[in-house]
Amino acid sequence: MxxxxxxxxxxxxxxxxxxxxxxxxxxxxxxxxxxxLTLDPKxxxxxxxRANVMGRGGAGFPAGHxxxxxxxxxxxxxxKYVVVNADEMEPGTMKDRLLMEGDPHQVIEGALVCAYAIQxxxxxxxxRNEYKLSEQRLCKAIAEAYASNYAGPKVLGSPWSVELxxxxxxxxxxxxxxxxxxxALEGKRAIPRAKPPRTAVSGLWGKPTVVNNVxxxxxxxxxxxxxxxxxxxxxxxxxxxxxxxxxxxPVNRPGVWEMPMGTTVREILExxxxxxxxxxxxxxLLPGGASTPFLTEEHLDTRMDFASxxxxxxxxxxxxxxxxxxxxxxxxxxxxLETFFAxxxxxxxxxxxxxxxxxxxxxxxxEAGHGKPEDMEVLDSHVKFLSGHNxxxxxxxGAMMPLxxxxxxxxxxxxxxxxxxxxxxxxx
Amino acid sequence: MLSVAERLEIExxxxxxxxxxxxxxxxxxxxQRHRGWVCDEALKDVAALLxxxxxxxxxxxxxxxxxxxxxxxxxxxxxxxxxSCWIMGYNPLRERLESRLGIGLGQTTAxxxxxxxxxxxxxxxxxxxxxxxxxxxxxxxxxxxxDQVLENYA
Numbered sequence: 001m002x003x004x005x006x007x008x009x010x011x012x013x014x015x016x017x018x019x020x021x022x023x024x025x026x027x028x029x030x031x032x033x034x035x036x037l038t039l040d041p042k043x044x045x046x047x048x049x050r051a052n053v054m055g056r057g058g059a060g061f062p063a064g065h066x067x068x069x070x071x072x073x074x075x076x077x078x079x080k081y082v083v084v085n086a087d088e089m090e091p092g093t094m095k096d097r098l099l100m101e102g103d104p105h106q107v108i109e110g111a112l113v114c115a116y117a118i119q120x121x122x123x124x125x126x127x128r129n130e131y132k133l134s135e136q137r138l139c140k141a142i143a144e145a146y147a148s149n150y151a152g153p154k155v156l157g158s159p160w161s162v163e164l165x166x167x168x169x170x171x172x173x174x175x176x177x178x179x180x181x182x183x184a185l186e187g188k189r190a191i192p193r194a195k196p197p198r199t200a201v202s203g204l205w206g207k208p209t210v211v212n213n214v215x216x217x218x219x220x221x222x223x224x225x226x227x228x229x230x231x232x233x234x235x236x237x238x239x240x241x242x243x244x245x246x247x248x249x250p251v252n253r254p255g256v257w258e259m260p261m262g263t264t265v266r267e268i269l270e271x272x273x274x275x276x277x278x279x280x281x282x283x284x285l286l287p288g289g290a291s292t293p294f295l296t297e298e299h300l301d302t303r304m305d306f307a308s309x310x311x312x313x314x315x316x317x318x319x320x321x322x323x324x325x326x327x328x329x330x331x332x333x334x335x336x337l338e339t340f341f342a343x344x345x346x347x348x349x350x351x352x353x354x355x356x357x358x359x360x361x362x363x364x365x366x367e368a369g370h371g372k373p374e375d376m377e378v379l380d381s382h383v384k385f386l387s388g389h390n391x392x393x394x395x396x397x398g399a400m401m402p403l404x405x406x407x408x409x410x411x412x413x414x415x416x417x418x419x420x421x422x423x424x425x426x427x428x
Numbered sequence: 429m430l431s432v433a434e435r436l437e438i439e440x441x442x443x444x445x446x447x448x449x450x451x452x453x454x455x456x457x458x459x460q461r462h463r464g465w466v467c468d469e470a471l472k473d474v475a476a477l478l479x480x481x482x483x484x485x486x487x488x489x490x491x492x493x494x495x496x497x498x499x500x501x502x503x504x505x506x507x508x509x510x511x512s513c514w515i516m517g518y519n520p521l522r523e524r525l526e527s528r529l530g531i532g533l534g535q536t537t538a539x540x541x542x543x544x545x546x547x548x549x550x551x552x553x554x555x556x557x558x559x560x561x562x563x564x565x566x567x568x569x570x571x572x573x574x575d576q577v578l579e580n581y582a
Contacts, residue, residue, distance in 0.1 A: 088551050089548050089549055089551075090549065091510035091511045091512065091548065091549040092510060092511055092512045092549065092553050093549065093551060093553070094551040094552060094553045094554060096551075097551045128551075129493075129494045130506065130547070130550055130551070130560060130565075131551065132563045167454075168454075168457075169453070169492070169494070170453035170456065170457060170492030170493070170494040170495050171492050171493040171494035171547075171548075172491060172492050172493055173548050184453075185450060186447070186449070186450050187447070187449040187450040187451060187452035187453065187478075187488065188449075188452075188488065189487060189488060189491040190491065205446060205447070246553065246554070247554075248512035248516075248553035248554055248556055249512060249515050249516065249556075250515065250516065254553065254554040254555075254556070255554045256554065286511070290510070290511050290549075320553065322511050322512050322515070322553070323515075324515060325515070328515050332514075333511060333514060333515065336509065336511060336514040336518070337511050337514075339509075340509060340510070340511075340548065343546075344548060346491075
């Protein structure tokens with residue numbers, strides 16, 4: 001059998017019903033889980049570590065390392081948990097929806113392989129409230145998985161048992177934060193937790209917990225089935241596997257594609273998305289959701305992997321890029337973005353709670369033509385103090401990524417708003 | 429007072445859960461499915477059922493965007509204000525909604541037909557600008573298409 005090159009999307013036919021359990025099995029589904037059950041859990045962890053799967057939720061932490069830090073053996077605290085982070089709310093990101101709507105069993109199989117590798121007792125899929133189709137399809141797939149004993153007591157005759165539960169959120173951006181998601185599952189406000197302790201040691205109800213993104217987990221059973229060497233060979237770089245890349249904005253074919261990890265920005269923007277729409281000129285893009293720094297023309301031949309993006313001072317984030325054209329006012333765009341971040345701040349720590357609304361109000365004033373020259377210093381100082389390690393979690397530092405880079409790349413546009421006392425993009 | 433159906437549904441949700449409080453948001457969503465929103469009386473009853481103080485449960489209720497602590501219209505419009513929608517025409521869409529319905533974000537029409545709320549990215553970025561009405565998503569919208577979409581919600 002020839003080895004597949006696009007493992008994540010091989011069964012996905014947009015606009016059609018996803019494969020049910022039998023169709024999924026016919027395509028080789030649950031072979032990865034069957035094989036994992038014949039291996040020692042530590043071996044499964046080791047293969048995932050060797051495959052070098054970087055976390056696809058945005059942070060890029062190697063999944064294998066996360067799993068390897070979970071306490072194992074009879075002395076380990078129980079129950080242990082796997083939390084599938086399906087709270088896809090990063091602005092500009094629509095990749096996990098494709099996986100859950102298009103091939104829900106793949107997400108479940110990946111989560112089960114992870115659960116076996118850390119010998120977890122319960123898997124929670126934490127799904128965002130608005131993904132109704134994903135909810136419906138995951139529910140059906142979970143029922144099918146139980147009926148065929150891929151989940152439940154003594155999975156496929158092995159000594160290992162696992163519960164599989166779907167939690168639909170009541171909606172808040174903070175639920176996607178890696179410790180906020182745990183508080184949300186415990187029925188609390190989704191505020192972040194202090195680290196240490198690490199979630200792997202003390203997570204849900206103080207028990208060992210692995211939190212992984214949907215796309216990250218969708219890879220792992222393929223690694224077990226086809227081997228880590230194969231998985232590494234799919235990529236153009238040291239970071240293993242393929243990646244779901246997305247493009248939205250005024251391009252010819254907005255969408256999501258599975259490509260080798262490390263495909264360049266230009267190949268995705270021009271090859272996959274067909275370039276800019278007629279009459280629209282490229283000005284910049286956010287490479288992986290709203291919490292990543294702007295790239296401009298000079299960066300288009302950079303590879304879209306975590307290390308390459310880091311090298312040019314940006315971030316891969318979720319890998320779903322948002323394209324800004326010449327008809328869009330950068331100040332207005334930033335005002336919209338920072339208003340979002342200010343609204344979604346959980347209010348737990350002061351710099352974020354007080355700083356983000358100040359940033360949003362300042363941008364509102366500049367956009368409306370009421371800005372003063374000293375407002376640029378206000379923005380610069382917020383970038384300085386809200387970045388780095390001055391806040392409890394990554395929400396505010398993430399909010400500063402697009403602002404900091406825009407203040408550099410599009411500074412003249414900000415200054416023009418202030419000197420002309422109006423938005424040059426507004427007609428009339 | 430919670431209805432028998434509400435109480436049974438909440439108890440069924442809580443039975444297999446690790447702790448009773450972990451189903452707090454699920455319980456509030458059950459009440460909301462029955463009544464459209466969560467009133468003070470229902471909140472107190474749910475709190476008692478889960479062994480929480482009303483203030484503690486209200487701190488959870490008010491944290492989540494999807495729990496309504498005030499009455500909403502027959503249909504709730506969630507207008508996506510993510511950056512992709514912003515670039516692709518969020519503002520004209522919002523202006524059309526506000527002028528047609530005569531309400532701003534966070535408000536309900538006088539006839540109780542629509543409530544208009546902002547929402548974080550709906551994950552429909554390839555179909556921007558987009559919005560959701562009740563459980564249905566609508567993408568690739570223009571102000572003109574929006575008029576037709578609204579006709580389907582009486």
